[in-house]
Amino acid sequence: MTAELKLGIHVGYWQRDPEDHTETVLAAERLGYDSVFTAEAYGSDAFTPLTWYAARTSRIGLGTAVVQMSARTPAATAMHALTLDALSGGRVALGLGASGPQVVEGWYGVPFPKPLARTREYFDILRKVWRRAEPVTNDGPHHPLPYPGGTGLGKPLKSIVHPVRPEIPLYLGAEGPKNVALAAEIAQGWLPMFIDPAQVDTVYGESLAGRPDGFEIAATVTTIVTDDLPAALEFAKIPLAFYIGGMGAKDRNFHLDLIGRLGYGEQAARVQELFLSGRRDEAIRAVPDELADSISLLGPIGRIKERLQLWRDSPVTTLLLGGVKDEPTLRALRDLVRG
Template sequence: MKLGINIGYWQRDPEDATETVLAAERQGYDSVFTAEAYGSDAFTTLAWYGARTSRIKLGTAVVQMSARTPAATAMHALTLDALSGGRLILGLGASGPQVVEGWYGVPFPKPLARTREYVDILRKVWARERPVTSDGPHYPLPYPGGAGLGKPLRSITHPLRPDIPVYLGAEGPKNIALAAELADGWLPLFVDPQQIDSLFGGSLAGRKPGFEITATVTTVVAPLEQALAWAKVPLAFYIGGMGAKEKNFHLDLIGRLGYAEEAAHVQKLFLEGRRDEAINAVPDELADSISLLGPLERIKERLELWKSSPVTTLLLAGVKDEPTLKAIRELVDA
């Protein structure tokens, strides 16, 4: 099992994670991933860290499809991949209707069909075999309207790699099955290693050899009670705030993990503005099952669950110092 880090969203003060990324590279970590939602973007920070490193892979977990046309994302990807010497892993996500329609101002319906078209156009751009066309209803190329002067075009830049890896961030069974069919990897969030096979084995059945499962795992090395308190904060935010009350894919996922009633209560508290109560209402068992929490001796035991799961790369979220990065790498390698 490989190790990486997920440094998530960039915040202006004081979030320059260069020292953490350099430490991860020194310690032999395989990859660093960045994220975006409705604040900082993923590509700029990844380019910043990529310019300061030489080996570690550069991933997005995830780039929002609705933020850019497929051609724009393909351009970002081929540029960063070439400048970094072929280190990019492009993680994509469809997000949810609250963010897609409320922030990006585009329609959300039919995310599976949109994802299929999106990935197809990306690969046509990178392959550069002919001018790019697409007859799908979501991203038609050329655009069938406007001035009527659009024509199929081929990238004027030759990609370093015509097959940049594409991973999909997916939580529902159909979306995970689409990742197994179309993509080179799956980026699960909030996943219990002991339930991957039982909950998602059917969806993953069609994955090709070499398919990567790269899981982000909140990791806190501290006394267990303190670690649990930290791990509950992002859980409460995603359950309560990262989605509409009527449609929240994170809430649905937690329900599939066996905590539907508890998740509904967390959401209610969060939407009522009772944030501290929402955090406290996240079950200890849930936070523990999808995280790595406690002293190093306990994390060593918990790592065995991940090692015996289908996960191929573990992305540590929350670890910033080199001694802890080194200690966990040694535990994984043991």
């Protein structure tokens, strides 16, 4: 059980020219929300919009959920994070994820071997860059420094910038049991996706058993305050259908596997089948209402108040509300969580 839930907003991917969440972010800061998080997949990046919001705020925490590790070398990611952390006065929490082979090899053009070992190596290099204890070297096979081929002239270097903090909090986006266990071992927090608060201990209890005191679990939760619960459920099913059906190869989709562990394996397979055959509207309708409801906060404010207890009773420490844009709704949800 979490003594007091922290509260943030997740503004997702930046999608198009008019999409600027500045007013929402400013409202969240005025209302005392703890953080704002951005994301990336294979379009916009996570750092640019986060910097945009950082420049317009002064207090709210700044997070990524997630930056894709294969998009940048560890040194490049460390540079992004230390720069934004300095410019924002030490407000950054860096959330990273391994993504999957479809995106990593198809979009970034790099191999997808041994994601657990790559993640461990990546985190180690980030911390070496920020600590500046010595020139950065790495003997691992995934991100060797200096590079062992090429001209042979590479040399270990230290950042020419002194970070404002030698330790920037690192969160790991993870779904599989081994990856969640890795988060509990090497990160300061875990960024779960499609999490049912009533099943955290059942599905992830063993993986989280070794987490240290103060370990953050920041869950993104689709949140829709409305009297039209069926319409809210329909909306909440859209990202589920997309991730189950389209964010992964047919025979290797980590999101599909997760939904199976939540108890909806057969239904998830049907969603994937419909999505991949081009019948996307049918795929959305095939997502079970119970699944969409269990991982979201949907309906009238009174219903959301009741369902918040499930999150309070879980190990989740932060709710990252997704889909909420207007200040009155942000205020009402704040009062529910902190009242």
